[in-house]
Amino acid sequence: MCKKWLEISLECPPEFVEPLSHVFYKYGEGGTAVDSIAGYNPDEGEKPPIPDFLTIRTYLPFDHTTQQRLANIEVGLKLVSILCPMGELRTREITDDDWQNKWKDYFFPIPVGQKILICPSWRVVENNQSRKLIYLDPGMAFGTGHHPTTRMCLELLEDVIQNNSAVLDFGSGSGILSIAATKLGAKKCVGIEIEPNAIKSANENLVKNNVQENVMLINDEFNQSLIPNIKFNLVIANISTKIILETFEKLDFNLHETGNMILSGILKESLHKVENLIEIFNYKIDELLTDNDWIALQISRK
CATH class of the missing domain: 3.40.50.150 (Vaccinia Virus protein VP39)
Incomplete structure (x- = not known):
């Protein structure tokens, strides 16, 4: 029988991604995922659009800890919401097979400045001598x-x-x-x-x-x-x-x-x-x- 997971997701302004990711990482399992912006080439002078909101995700196992984990995340969200209104927490059930790889789909390399590319360790990046690769996985x-x-x-x-x-x-x-x-x-x-x-x-x-x-x-x-x-x-x-x-x-x-x-x-x-x-x-x-x-x-x- 496939184990089930509860996917938790939230939309928030970009400047609140890191503190909320810290909350998600602390009470979730397997790290956090943040939707990245893809579909542009910085080496051709293209710049990523600046989003109003990004989506953060984490996953909770269905066991005796689920409700307490979720309650702790909600407390963290309420505290951050004092500074800026946030979207509602969204939840959905997924199976173990989905969870194993689903969260990785949301991560893409992030170019910064002219010389740096921040990249999840599982992404294959073409050799690009103009940028230094920094491998940084989610949930950090x-x-x-x-x-x-x-x-x-x-x-x-x-x-x-x-x-x-x-x-x-x-x-x-x-x-x-x-x-x-x-x-x-x-x-x-x-x-x-x-x-x-x-x-x-x-x-x-x-x-x-x-x-x-x-x-x-x-x-x-x-x-x-x-x-x-x-x-x-x-x-x-x-x-x-x-x-x-x-x-x-x-x-x-x-x-x-x-x-x-x-x-x-x-x-x-x-x-x-x-x-x-x-x-x-x-x-x-x-x-x-x-x-x-x-x-x-x-x-x-x-």
Whole structure:
């Protein structure tokens, strides 16, 4: 007799994909799936349309845990809905045979910037020398390439990364930025992440991308004693405005005098706070990217 599963799906704005995926991953089974946009060729200058909504999916086994798992997902959805109205949870039954492969159908490679292609490990991609492949499977920690803050970080990273450089990745999440930096030429990356589940996922991603020898992950807060005693050519902080403001002195301390810094996760309404702070530390803004309400900065010392 075929085992049955409950498919849970939800439509949400793109900027809420990552927090909701985290909820789905925590209480679902086998990861989460997010509908990707296909049917365009970035190497021909084509750009993906910006959707108003994306669909997230996960799967629950039919057993004694089903109702509690579903209730936990609904609680998470209600909390996120305080920030932005979401669609209704949709459910349907599927068989074990459907579940084994169905969720993989929703994942396609995601091009970012001019040099990066984020790809599920089961997808076969034609050899394309113009882009670096980053293998990142669903259900991972924050940092999948769907969220504007991560995409903008990757775009800025392409412009400032140097061969054989040292990179500090604060709030490393899934490890996507450290992986990208390594594949674009960095010699050594140090990722700092407080969430243990994110560290576990990131370590798996490092192995998938064969960069585990180049990236060191630290599961802690910003503890200076755990960080190698070097000055980094590039410091990346894809976090929140609040944490950027609280930790900027440490970020500054770890940056080489001629290095670059990428700050992301900044809301437009809070930009002036960051601008005031970097002025105090004698930095200038070299590049500013915006995506809806989000801002990412590339800065350096004056």
